[in-house]
Amino acid sequence: MHTLAIDTSNQALGVAILKDKELVGEIITNIAKNHSVRLMPAIEYLMENVNLSVNQLDKIVVSKGPGSYTGVRIGLTTAKTLAWSLNIPIVGVSSLEVLAYRANFSNSFICPFFDARRGLVYTGLYESREGNIDLVEKDQNTLFADWLDKLATFNQKIIFISPDIEKNAEIIRERLGDNAIIPEMTYHTPRPCDIAIAAAGKDPEDTHTITPNYLRLAEAEANWLKQQKDN
């Protein structure tokens, strides 16, 4: 049973191949370059290097957001089109959950987040317990300051994981004090093999209807809805 994992939801580009539960190969780059240009060549390269032909794939797993709208769509479009044309199941996993796996086995609360600009973040609260990652507070698009105040009320150690950790470390320490744990930089890049672990316990989604987890309406739609309400 071969699983192909894809993540282009944020800056990192990740592709992994697993045979059953074993990691066979993985590519991660963490540079600001075009996912659309690089994703398919990365998949092709990795498949070739592990001597796998496309017909040997049994399952596709993908990070379905939140993150960059365009990035999420590139990964999901590639994943769902592969799944449809190969007639194999697809499982989508929250990009935040995938990130939380970087602190698995910590037996601690984990707060993964992505900067969503203007003081906002995409975030959720997860907990690592005996090697499992459980959801505590659902993924949301929220003001980081408010979110941190809420986390402070837990009065527990919380591990913060984010590709945007550097520019947010100060406010985290300010609000959480010693309860904030911020690991070394290399822990803040998601690993695509974690998508497969997270997906193992989830049911496949309908290939046609699986859609990105934007966590936010398109701006035009939000404005339009507001106008409808005001009228």
Next chain:
Amino acid sequence: MKDTYILGIETSCDETAVAIVKNGKEIISNVVASQIESHKRFGGVVPEIASRHHVEQITIVLEEAFEESGLSWDDIDAVSVTEGPGLVGALLIGVNAAKALAFAKQKPLIGVHHIAGHIYANRLEEEFQFPLLALIVSGGHTELVLMKEHGNYEVIGETRDDAAGEAYDKVARMLNLPYPGGPHIDRLAAEGEVTIDFPRAWLEEDSYDFSFSGLKSAVINRIHNANQKGETLKQEDIAASFQASVVEVLATKTLKAAKQYQVKQVIVAGGVAANKGLRAELEAKFSETDIPLLIPPLKLCTDNAAMIAAAGTINYEQGRRSAMDLNANPSLTLR
């Protein structure tokens, strides 16, 4: 000789479309999922919303196109896709889906220029005779393209500001007509009379370029003036006068170019090719010549994937392939 079946994918604006075309000339299946109802509430296409709809639709439309065709992947020779120009976020969905298909089914990948597609929509109706001249008019394009052979495109004229379709949409908005405004103006124009002498932008004597922003401003100014003076202008007459100016310039320049380059065929393509006023003016002008004029049926004028597959067939036959690093290019030039 073996038949060639090319799959086409088009997502450059607000239609998610997939088609299969045989030998570049025969439509086997042609599925278009239009998003127009969703964008109507915004008065125009919202790029982010368009991209979202494309992701939701892409595999559904693919499946429908295959079901309609009765073919299987074994029959398909290559996957072609619009790589540009268009809305980048929208193009990306088609491009990445096409790459995934080409990889999964081990088929050649072919990037196609959207305008080449519009031109080749005509070949689904009638075989080309070279040299030919193509007039492309749509919401995003106003171009005169000279073709000396298959796959060879020379842009001899293009708009320096607004596309013709864009001018239609803007004037339609001034007249409070629903989006998309082009067909409404065309309908009103048929009921009105040319009572206002709007400017015609001929540009330099030897130029085949177009310009519609001056005309658009003239229409807007005329309406403002009338409003200020309390004068009532008939909507039908504004539409008729505006349309007369647009189609006269388009038809005159097309005729002049057709004569200069001694073409054997003139083809009209793009969404505005459905415009009755434009069709009538072109037909009138070309009836005095012996140059045949081709205008495709309505459903081939608007964006579709059969035209992409038809153009892609030529690339396939000429051995032109794209690599897996193919990207969406919103400002791709026609070559």
